[in-house]
Amino acid sequence: MKEVPDRARLNAFLQDYQLESVFNKPLLPHLSLYHFEQGEWICSQGEPSEYLYVLVKGKIKVYTTSAEGKTLIISFKTPLEVIGDIEYIQDIPIINTVEAVSPVQMIGVPYRYLQKHAADYAPLLNFLLKVITRKFYTKSNFLSLNILHPVEVRLASYLLSVSYDESDAEFQGQLSTSRLNDVANWIGTSYRHLNRVIQKLSAEGLVERSKGFIVIKDKERLSTLAGQNIYE
Numbered sequence: 001m002k003e004v005p006d007r008a009r010l011n012a013f014l015q016d017y018q019l020e021s022v023f024n025k026p027l028l029p030h031l032s033l034y035h036f037e038q039g040e041w042i043c044s045q046g047e048p049s050e051y052l053y054v055l056v057k058g059k060i061k062v063y064t065t066s067a068e069g070k071t072l073i074i075s076f077k078t079p080l081e082v083i084g085d086i087e088y089i090q091d092i093p094i095i096n097t098v099e100a101v102s103p104v105q106m107i108g109v110p111y112r113y114l115q116k117h118a119a120d121y122a123p124l125l126n127f128l129l130k131v132i133t134r135k136f137y138t139k140s141n142f143l144s145l146n147i148l149h150p151v152e153v154r155l156a157s158y159l160l161s162v163s164y165d166e167s168d169a170e171f172q173g174q175l176s177t178s179r180l181n182d183v184a185n186w187i188g189t190s191y192r193h194l195n196r197v198i199q200k201l202s203a204e205g206l207v208e209r210s211k212g213f214i215v216i217k218d219k220e221r222l223s224t225l226a227g228q229n230i231y232e
Contacts, residue, residue, distance in 0.1 A: 001040065004033040004105065013056040013107060017080050022127045026117040027109065034106050038173070042083060042098040042106070049087035049094045051108045055079050058104030059165040063186060064096045073186040075138060076101060076161040076231050082131045088114065089128065101173065102165040149230055151197050154187040156226035159207065163216050174213040 004010075010033040014020050023031060034053070036042055042053060045065055055077060062074045074096060083098050088111055118124045165171040175183065184194040198214065201207045206222045208215050216222055223229075 001042075002035050004035050006033060009033060010107060013105075017054075017056060019054065019107075021123050023109070023124065024118055024121050027113060027121075027124075030113040030117070031107055031109050034108050036100040036104040036106065038100055038102055040100045040104075042100060042104070043094045045094055045097045047094050049084050049092070049111070051084055051110055052088055052114060053083040053106040053108045055081040055083065055104065055106050057167065059101040059161075059167070059171075060104060061099045061101050061162070062096050063099075071182065071185045072188060073158065073231055078165070078167055078232075082128070084111075085128050085131055086135070089132070101162055102168055102171045151187065151189045151193060152201070153226055154189070154230065155183075155194065155197050155201070156206075156222050157229045157231045158183065158187055159214065159216055160219070160222060160226055160229055161231050164219075174215055177209065177212050177214060 010031060013033070014023070014031075036058075042060060043049065043051075056079050058078075060077050060081070060083075062077060063071050064074055065071045083106070084094075086092075087094055114124075159175060162175055163173040165173075180194060180198075181191050184191045187194075189197075198207065198209070201222075202209060204221075206216070206218050206225070208217050
């Protein structure tokens with residue numbers, strides 16, 4: 001993570017996403033713009049939560065880890081999204097790990113300034129209420145779909161989510177074969193079955209193993225297989 005000392009760009013994001021009314025004037029000087037590289041953690045499950053982040057550019061991955069060490073993808077998010085909102089309201093440690101899938105920019109503000117300048121500011125509280133209720137709806141919908149869909153659909157959705165960022169046409173991600181164990185956990189299947197599905201998709205010309213990566217060869221057909229991407 002690095003801070004981007006560009007006030008004009010931060011103000012442009014506030015204007016573009018109509019956030020000027022969400023943050024009151026005493027809070028504005030305490031907003032900062034941050035950049036995260038692809039693969040970098042924005043926050044980690046179980047750690048103390050100190051910042052409210054608003055995603056304004058790029059794509060992030062949200063996942064959870066059980067006490068047994070198993071991980072499960074919850075969703076991929078693009079702007080406009082908020083990280084640290086539930087933790088701020090509930091005063092609890094970070095619930096899920098959040099990782100940058102593509103290069104990411106976020107507006108961040110420390111909780112201590114939210115509490116000092118906006119604890120009772122209605123526009124901000126209303127904004128957070130809408131964000132949090134949308135998250136609960138999305139998570140409920142995801143859990144149902146993730147259980148009902150076969151591994152082929154889950155893998156197709158995952159590959160599309162990590163390989164493309166609709167807000168950044170130049171971003172073309174790849175899936176490293178060294179992370180297939182993680183992917184199996186994330187989408188809720190076994191490593192062996194995941195490999196069988198990859199072989200099937202390769203034989204059908206949708207993907208290809210190349211130099212240690214899984215590369216999408218036919219995005220249109222893979223999108224058809226995924227249908228409504230269950231992770232986005």
